[in-house]
Amino acid sequence: MTSIIKLTLAALIVFGAANSTFAAEYTKGQVTKVDTKLKKITVKHGELKDLGMPAMTMVFVLADDAMLEKVKAGKNIEFLAERVNGRITVTEIK
Numbered sequence: 328m329t330s331i332i333k334l335t336l337a338a339l340i341v342f343g344a345a346n347s348t349f350a351a352e353y354t355k356g357q358v359t360k361v362d363t364k365l366k367k368i369t370v371k372h373g374e375l376k377d378l379g380m381p382a383m384t385m386v387f388v389l390a391d392d393a394m395l396e397k398v399k400a401g402k403n404i405e406f407l408a409e410r411v412n413g414r415i416t417v418t419e420i421k
């Protein structure tokens with residue numbers, strides 16, 4: 328019984344790891360500024376392959392207000408960005 332649970336957990340962990348590796352490529356960046364009012368952050372980011380963007384410092388819109396709690400000026404993050412309604416938006420933060 329317990330070995331079945333262990334196997335299931337192991338399978339879930341492997342699947343989860345594979346899933347995050349292949350489904351999305353996180354980009355590393357450093358938050359340089361947080362605008363809590365406009366829900367925007369400035370990030371010095373690495374190359375964003377999906378958006379065809381080289382490394383630079385720029386402003387991103389946050390997809391979710393809860394992300395404001397994950398960011399702070401000076402903090403290093405790994406994130407996903409997408410173009411949403413024409414605005415480059417952070418859709419996930421690790």
Ligand SMILES: [Cu+2]
Binds near residue numbers: 372380382383384
């Ligand atoms: Cu950029």
